Amino acid sequence: xxxxxxxxxxxxxxxxxxxxxxxxxxxxxxxxxxxxxxxxxxxxxxxxxxxxxxxxxxxxxxxxxxxxxxxxxxxxxxxxxxxxxxxxxxxxxxxxxxxxxxxxxxxxxxxxxxxxxxxxxxxxxxxxxxxxxxxxxxxxxxxxxxxxxxxxxxxxxxxxxxxxxxxxxxxxxxxxxxxxxxxxxxxxxxxxxxxxxxxxxxxxxxxxxxxxxxxxxxxxxxxxxxxxxxxxxxxxxxxxxxxxxxxxxxxxxxxxxxxxxxxxxxxxxxxxxxxxxxxxxxxxxxxxxxxxxxxxxxxxxxxxxxxxxxxxxxxxxxxxxxxxxxxxxxxxxxxxxxxxxxxxxxxxxxxxxxxxxxxxxxxxxxxxxxxxxxxxxxxxxxxxxxxxxxxxxxxxxxxxxxxxxxxxxxxxxxxxxxxxxxxx
Amino acid sequence: xxxxxxxxxxxxxxxxxxxxxxxxxxxxxxxxxxxxxxxxxxxxxxxxxxxxxxxxxxxxxxxxxxxxxxxxxxxxxxxxxxxxxxxxxxxxxxxxxxxxxxxxxxxxxxxxxxxxxxxxxxxxxxxxxxxxxxxxxxxxxxxxxxxxxxxxxxxxxxxxxxxxxxxxxxxxxxxxxxxxxxxxxxxxxxxxxxxxxxxxxxxxxxxxxxxxxxxxxxxxxxxxxxxxxxxxxxxxxxxxxxxxxxxxxxxxxxxxxxxxxxxxxxxxxxxxxxxxxxxxxxxxxxxxxxxxxxxxxxxxxxxxxxxxxxxxxxxxxxxxxxxxxxxxxxxxxxxxxxxxxxxxxxxxxxxxxxxxxxxxxxxxxxxxxxxxxxxxxxxxxxxxxxxxxxxxxxxxxxxxxxxxxxxxxxxxxxxxxxxxx
Numbered sequence: 076x077x078x079x080x081x082x083x084x085x086x087x088x089x090x091x092x093x094x095x096x097x098x099x100x101x102x103x104x105x106x107x108x109x110x111x112x113x114x115x116x117x118x119x120x121x122x123x124x125x126x127x128x129x130x131x132x133x134x135x136x137x138x139x140x141x142x143x144x145x146x147x148x149x150x151x152x153x154x155x156x157x158x159x160x161x162x163x164x165x166x167x168x169x170x171x172x173x174x175x176x177x178x179x180x181x182x183x184x185x186x187x188x189x190x191x192x193x194x195x196x197x198x199x200x201x202x203x204x205x206x207x208x209x210x211x212x213x214x215x216x217x218x219x220x221x222x223x224x225x226x227x228x229x230x231x232x233x234x235x236x237x238x239x240x241x242x243x244x245x246x247x248x249x250x251x252x253x254x255x256x257x258x259x260x261x262x263x264x265x266x267x268x269x270x271x272x273x274x275x276x277x278x279x280x281x282x283x284x285x286x287x288x289x290x291x292x293x294x295x296x297x298x299x300x301x302x303x304x305x306x307x308x309x310x311x312x313x314x315x316x317x318x319x320x321x322x323x324x325x326x327x328x329x330x331x332x333x334x335x336x337x338x339x340x341x342x343x344x345x346x347x348x349x350x351x352x353x354x355x356x357x358x359x360x361x362x363x364x365x366x367x368x369x370x371x372x373x374x375x376x377x378x379x380x381x382x383x384x385x386x387x388x389x390x391x392x393x394x395x396x397x398x399x400x401x402x403x404x405x406x407x408x409x410x411x412x413x414x415x416x417x418x419x420x421x422x423x424x425x426x427x428x429x430x431x432x433x434x435x436x437x438x439x440x441x442x443x444x445x446x447x448x449x450x451x452x453x454x455x456x457x458x459x460x461x462x463x464x465x466x467x468x469x470x471x472x473x474x475x476x477x478x479x480x481x482x483x484x485x486x487x488x489x490x491x492x493x494x495x496x497x498x499x
Numbered sequence: 500x501x502x503x504x505x506x507x508x509x510x511x512x513x514x515x516x517x518x519x520x521x522x523x524x525x526x527x528x529x530x531x532x533x534x535x536x537x538x539x540x541x542x543x544x545x546x547x548x549x550x551x552x553x554x555x556x557x558x559x560x561x562x563x564x565x566x567x568x569x570x571x572x573x574x575x576x577x578x579x580x581x582x583x584x585x586x587x588x589x590x591x592x593x594x595x596x597x598x599x600x601x602x603x604x605x606x607x608x609x610x611x612x613x614x615x616x617x618x619x620x621x622x623x624x625x626x627x628x629x630x631x632x633x634x635x636x637x638x639x640x641x642x643x644x645x646x647x648x649x650x651x652x653x654x655x656x657x658x659x660x661x662x663x664x665x666x667x668x669x670x671x672x673x674x675x676x677x678x679x680x681x682x683x684x685x686x687x688x689x690x691x692x693x694x695x696x697x698x699x700x701x702x703x704x705x706x707x708x709x710x711x712x713x714x715x716x717x718x719x720x721x722x723x724x725x726x727x728x729x730x731x732x733x734x735x736x737x738x739x740x741x742x743x744x745x746x747x748x749x750x751x752x753x754x755x756x757x758x759x760x761x762x763x764x765x766x767x768x769x770x771x772x773x774x775x776x777x778x779x780x781x782x783x784x785x786x787x788x789x790x791x792x793x794x795x796x797x798x799x800x801x802x803x804x805x806x807x808x809x810x811x812x813x814x815x816x817x818x819x820x821x822x823x824x825x826x827x828x829x830x831x832x833x834x835x836x837x838x839x840x841x842x843x844x845x846x847x848x849x850x851x852x853x854x855x856x857x858x859x860x861x862x863x864x865x866x867x868x869x870x871x872x873x874x875x876x877x878x879x880x881x882x883x884x885x886x887x888x889x890x891x892x893x894x895x896x897x898x899x900x901x902x903x904x905x906x907x908x909x910x911x912x913x914x915x916x917x918x919x920x
Contacts, residue, residue: 098531216797220751223750333647376640397640423586
């Protein structure tokens with residue numbers, strides 16, 4: 076593997092990762108914008124994401140934009156809004172086939188870069204320099220339908236409700252698809268302001284992966300950003316805290332077949348890689364305590380797994396249960412955590428958890444999208460680790476560090492979405 | 500017999516090996532990749548629930564048997580397969596669809612050990628009363644999870660409306676009552692019928708040594724001396740079974756699926772599959788005039804999708820999405836079919852779509868997972884992995900226009916709608 080990776084700062088708050096590689100059949104270019112996740116601006120940013128995906132100054136009708144993408148051999152252009160701790164990330168990504176596969180010798184990679192720059196920096200505005208009312212109205216409908224779809228999907232809905240309760244008062248309580256109230260109040264002015272703020276104020280991370288040199292890509296991005304002026308806002312990520320120490324317990328009832336149980340723990344642990352390994356021993360993967368015991372041995376749920384957020388210092392356990400088994404499942408999950416805290420796991424369990432994480436990390440170099448995901452995930456961090464460095468850091472974690480990490484966990488929230496009606 | 504199949508433009512090649520055991524093995528070397536992917540699959544899915552054994556016995560299985568068997572095969576008298584894989588660090592999984600069951604793993608180390616585990620556990624069934632009873636609980640939970648999914652219920656609703664007899668009208672996992680009828684004997688009968696190496700395929704993609712893969716096969720595969728069972732293809736009327744089905748669930752806007760059943764003529768040619776995908780795009784893909792007007796009228800959103808649902812026992816074109824008026828979407832679609840039949844396909848649009856599909860096809864060679872699955876598909880459908888490229892070069896508007904004459908028959912159509920309670 077002869078990939079060459081270069082990371083540079085183009086402007087204040089604008090970094091670019093360039094991975095020159097001939098291993099893949101395509102070129103991937105993405106730009107991520109990180110902003111504080113706030114109720115006042117969230118819906119405007121979500122609408123903006125859809126608007127920029129749909130038309131641009133050059134392609135005022137969506138059908139024209141889609142035909143342009145098709146002419147670039149089915150370039151895959153996506154715009155998504157994602158949540159990362161208390162930050163909202165808007166990501167714009169274009170994937171095209173490598174130039175060598177063009178049937179008529181076209182320079183597809185350069186066209187893809189220009190297309191991405193034009194859609195983000197030159198949207199379809201009216202004579203007053205505002206996003207068009209007609210397009211905003213279409214976007215409002217699509218947003219409302221996406222929010223409704225989230226509510227229909229019980230796994231998504233339960234995760235969303237859990238976040239609202241667990242992270243109450245923090246940015247992470249909000250959903251990256253926006254919220255229903257306030258969608259109708261979106262105006263061309265609000266959305267246009269959000270677009271300007273996005274380009275001048277967001278923390279930006281660009282990833283370019285492919286064979287082409289892209290020697291002028293940095294300059295192109297720099298020029299576009301500089302023309303708007305840069306005044307990056309500070310992204311504030313707060314560790315999740317529960318000062319009262321009281322456990323929040325919420326049960327909700329809906330007509331459904333399978334109940335959803337979500338547990339949230341404070342994990343005030345600075346030792347990131349120890350906590351990642353602890354999470355693997357506890358509840359991530361088929362060798363974890365939750366999988367082996369709560370699912371396989373006790374048959375209490377179809378799925379039961381945990382995840383760890385270093386930025387929020389939180390561990391979340393999600394499971395699908397028979398509604399009547401709620402209390403049994405809570406006890407079983409807590410029991411497994413107590414065992415991890417006491418060190419009741421073998422050296423083999425620890426080695427297998429390390430091996431599992433290593434496998435996941437090692438495969439992160441195997442596609443343009445996984446390389447993009449790896450580097451893009453550092454948008455909120457000052458320091459960027461390579462896959463190899465992260466593998467090394469995990470391999471160095473020992474049992475005592477895992478125990479310390481586990482003993483940072485405190486149960487904070489128990490949320491259950493149950494079938495039937497509340498009989499309390 | 501070992502055959503190497505190459506494509507110069509893509510710079511890719513793979514081996515197709517007819518192993519002496521009866522198994523067909525595909526190996527594709529991807530240099531520089533850390534992870535490798537292997538799939539061991541059988542042409543036995545949930546729709547193969549009625550069959551004739553090699554001894555000429557006719558058997559009907561309870562719904563959900565293929566999926567149940569998939570779950571149970573991971574167990575053995577000693578360590579279960581998940582446990583064995585977790586010790587090597589591999590990520591193992593399996594899936595059952597209407598027409599196949601596949602067991603797979605992905606790993607970045609210990610590949611040959613993992614391959615040995617895969618071949619071993621799939622060839623070592625072990626079912627007891629106790630383990631079957633335990634699994635009924637776990638699968639019951641899985642069934643309930645799907646019961647709460649409106650998208651899945653809409654898709655199952657349209658299949659149940661389209662098909663009167665073919666078992667695609669039943670959920671892949673069956674239901675709580677049908678899986679209660681499954682016994683160790685049921686599982687052994689299905690296993691012996693279909694987990695026959697002549698009916699199976701192994702596909703391996705990654706930075707692996709084909710000779711070593713064959714070495715593992717030589718050591719692990721048990722030579723197959725009997726014939727596989729034959730699935731009985733049910734007779735299906737040309738017209739759809741029911742025109743419409745409606746179900747109430749907790750949803751906001753209605754979620755729908757509508758589809759057009761096609762007469763059973765065995766496995767479709769790759770050219771027909773590709774042309775059908777092109778036609779779907781011409782008629783209601785995101786560059787089509789109809790899609791654009793449906794979006795502007797607020798009748799669909801960007802979740803709208805089309806699929807050519809086809810295998811050896813069934814074929815249908817399906818459309819799924821969310822709409823305030825699903826039936827209006829179907830009516831407008833059929834009007835568009837008639838318009839395009841009369842006025843002809845827009846050549847510029849057709850060329851755009853072919854170029855788009857060609858691009859998707861090239862990018863697909865990046866993924867070891869997708870390649871391993873595609874090689875399984877090649878075996879089950881008798882295609883070559885590089886055939887698609889030749890079709891994109893040769894396919895014409897006239898071919899599509901001709902095929903359009905026989906597609907999307909309203910008499911053979913159904914719609915399923917999930918509405919709010």
